[in-house]
Amino acid sequence: MNDREKMLQKVRMYDFALVDATLFLDGHPKDASAIAYHNKVKGMYDQAVKEYESSFGPLSMKRADDTARWTWIDDPWPWEGADN
Amino acid sequence: MWGYEKKLQYPVKIQNPDPAMAKLVITQLGGPDGELAAATRYLNQRYTMPYKECKGILTDIGTEELAHQEMIAAIVYQLTRNLTPEQIKQSGFDAYFVDHTTGIYPQSAAGVPFSASVLQCKGDAITDLVEDLAAEQKARTTYDNLLRLIDDPDVRDPLKFLRQREVTHFQRFGDALRTVQENLDAKNYYAYNPEFDVQPVPQPRNMPRL
Numbered sequence: 327m328n329d330r331e332k333m334l335q336k337v338r339m340y341d342f343a344l345v346d347a348t349l350f351l352d353g354h355p356k357d358a359s360a361i362a363y364h365n366k367v368k369g370m371y372d373q374a375v376k377e378y379e380s381s382f383g384p385l386s387m388k389r390a391d392d393t394a395r396w397t398w399i400d401d402p403w404p405w406e407g408a409d410n
Numbered sequence: 411m412w413g414y415e416k417k418l419q420y421p422v423k424i425q426n427p428d429p430a431m432a433k434l435v436i437t438q439l440g441g442p443d444g445e446l447a448a449a450t451r452y453l454n455q456r457y458t459m460p461y462k463e464c465k466g467i468l469t470d471i472g473t474e475e476l477a478h479q480e481m482i483a484a485i486v487y488q489l490t491r492n493l494t495p496e497q498i499k500q501s502g503f504d505a506y507f508v509d510h511t512t513g514i515y516p517q518s519a520a521g522v523p524f525s526a527s528v529l530q531c532k533g534d535a536i537t538d539l540v541e542d543l544a545a546e547q548k549a550r551t552t553y554d555n556l557l558r559l560i561d562d563p564d565v566r567d568p569l570k571f572l573r574q575r576e577v578t579h580f581q582r583f584g585d586a587l588r589t590v591q592e593n594l595d596a597k598n599y600y601a602y603n604p605e606f607d608v609q610p611v612p613q614p615r616n617m618p619r620l
Contacts, residue, residue: 342419403416404484405488
């Protein structure tokens with residue numbers, strides 16, 4: 327696993343925890359421990375995204391901040407199996 | 411609205427092409443119990459869903475299904491890269507190839523194009539959620555069947571992840587159905603449709619006293 331892959335895997339891991347916690351919270355909106363878990367993971371997710379994007383470019387085009395060249399379109403795209 | 415994130419939900423990294431396997435896996439994109447059907451079903455059912463918990467569950471599971479479509483498409487794409495004409499003929503991929511080359515077309519393993527006739531938006535909360543529970547089980551069975559036929563660990567790994575998500579979604583739709591039932595008159599919950607009737611169907615005036 328190269329650096330890019332390792333950092334992206336971290337993003338994916340926290341993203342997954344958020345997705346799963348969200349689905350649970352949708353059906354149990356008053357579960358305080360699930361809300362606390364969600365909030366804890368959200369902090370880790372935000373941090374992992376920041377670290378990844380500072381080295382390898384935006385995961386969302388809304389966070390693109392290019393000046394000379396539009397890098398959002400750069401390969402690899404996720405389905406190409408490079409280090410998605 | 412939706413936004414795209416430039417990553418797969420779970421990694422797909424396949425070393426060896428295998429067009430025969432691609433022809434099977436593609437059913438989870440465009441087949442009767444595939445991810446396209448799942449996303450279409452949930453994201454359309456949600457508009458008339460009366461309870462906020464259920465609107466959230468349909469929206470968020472429907473959104474995750476879009477990410478699963480992308481994973482299946484990535485598997486099919488990576489299984490059909492760099493093929494020779496001999497591989498295409500020997501693997502039985504030739505019929506697909508003449509129609510689509512190696513483009514990713516939503517169809518079933520048997521070659522039937524995707525159709526919305528595999529799903530329903532009935533406009534009744536109980537009816538739709540029971541369909542959704544069944545849909546998750548049908549998709550889980552399909553993943554089980556694929557895992558019985560596929561040996562390559564590069565393909566099995568993402569399929570096992572997707573299979574597990576079907577199990578989780580089944581649990582979450584169980585939460586949704588419980589929410590609907592708690593909001594209805596427990597003695598009367600099959601008597602009316604909570605998406606359409608605002609109150610229980612009135613009794614006929616001349617109903618004989620028992």
